[in-house]
Amino acid sequence: MSPQQFRAQDKLALLLALVPYLLDQRRVSVADAAAHFAVEPDLIREAVSLIAVSGVPGETKQYQHGDLFDIDWDAYLDRDTIVVTHQVAIDDTPRFSAREAAALIAGLQYLAALPEHDNREAIATLMAKLTRGASAAPSQLAVAETASAAEASAEEIGTLRAAISGETQVEFEYLNARGQRESRVVDPLRIESIDQDWYLRGWCHLRHAVRTFRLDRITGLRGTERPITRHGDDVVVPSTLFDVSADDLRVQLELPSAALPLLADYVTPGARTTRTDDKVRLTIRVPHYHGLKRLVSGLPGLITVLGPPEARQIVADWAAAGAAQYAESDA
Template sequence: MAERRSPAFQATDKLAFLLSLVPYLMDHDRVTVAEAAAHFGVSEAQIRDAVNLIGLSGVPGDTAAYLHGDLFEVDYDALDRGEIVVMNFVAIDDSPRFSAREAAALIAGLQYLSALPENADRATLAELMAKLSRGASDEPTRVAVEQSASDETVALIRSAMDERLRIDFDYVNAEGEQRRRTVEPLRVESVDATWYLRGWDTDREAPRTFRIDRMSSVARSTAPVTHRPDEVPLSDSLFQGSGDDLVVTIEVAKSALPLLADYVPEGAAATEVEGRVRTSVRVSHYSGLKRLLAGMSGVATVVEPEAARNAVAEWAAAGAAQYRD
């Protein structure tokens, strides 16, 4: 009885299938017909037909004739034994390739991505790194991206979230105060190179945000969580205000105003003053204000209250004194 052919070999799809099969065979020096059929979800007969067609394909030489080396070369003896071995690939090396330096940069980026907890499919990333290494014009420089302590902490938080457990940790706030916290983890997010935990603070009975690099002695609790992530409303903004926040008036360059979007209260007035925008920001304490303005030297100025101006001025003077010493 003839084997029924799957829809994958309809005329409109055959070319796309062959274009996918050739790179697959390049990545596998020796693969069985059954493995290839399982990979593409087609019958073994269809795989054999495709391999036979590949063996009749190539690029003619200058004489417009197919000479030795102008065709894909298939080991038909191996094919009879149920294995696919292509001994010569045509025109593949003529395509543009990444330089060794370009491939090394991409591989380093993929190594970083594979270390992030949310990228669970590390096998796919590893396969892509191997392809980049093989397909470069020269052997890429060997690079490695070292994991940080935050990566390990993020992984532990993720596991606690999966098991719906609370976590305990020591936390140092922006004012340098340390205390033990118990939190029900809801979400892990990153901004630039900094990781944050958003969770339900059991002491304050409210959602709070914690910088993961300020957490230490992190441990999973045996106590189960009482709040599900879909039960606690979290704003799109990473930083959430509270009634205890301090409001500070600043003047900032118009181009830098988007950098403060998370700190500007909803509905805050914004007026232009001598080419700058005067508006207000919300901070939990003046230590947070100093940290915020540290990265905005020359583009942001504190206007009021006087206590905020003095706090920033004293902090800047202390920093300048360190350089003089």
């Protein structure tokens, strides 16, 4: 864009974006800055001239030498290179604390470990900016790749994505919720990540219905050249992750009212709840008691299993077995 096409608000937007860009780059040529913002070099030079006379007046309400931005004029005039040597007010803006920056960096490390995030360079650049911009050095944290992310390898996700985009079927061996291994042929519709687990949603030719498959229970995944027979427009993919089945087991639970949204995927529409003080009682449906154990372990200290007696006994035995392992370890 030429200087003649630039309006006043465009110049202000360029100036506001140019200052942090120069500070982040530390040393950049006029040509590179112009290419970055897709403008003519003369617009960059005009903005630099304005930066050099910008600042915040001191206590005297007058501009002194230290109250203005400054650049390396020798580098600018002789080599057409911009280097900001003095900045004003930028350091007075609120910064992330060391703990806040460490938490954000840990989250970025987790994202970098997921197979779907292949732009590691962008994530590394953002982590470096957070480290430099924090009020103090962030704590050194390392986030290991989760087992589910490791098992849901980039190759498996790539195979599924290729099948979804190419509208072709996939085949695999699946360990179902009851511990039975079955061969499945599926028309893949979508893949999604919930918490630490990856799931495939698709039309299962064995069950003749839409089913959800956990990727860490899939083995021998292979793509085919057969076209799918069910498309996203042909079937209804439930908005909830877990489908209701006539074979599901009913379990009565008690938990704090504030924790009820955490069970949204397990609560069927129209299910009755009974509230007492800050507690709520309700009945949920689970495919098997192993899934109930996983649910209880995911919300430690929040869920009390009220019935049926078989469910209470299974969860109690499972918790006792876990506690016994800690006792053995201490011994």
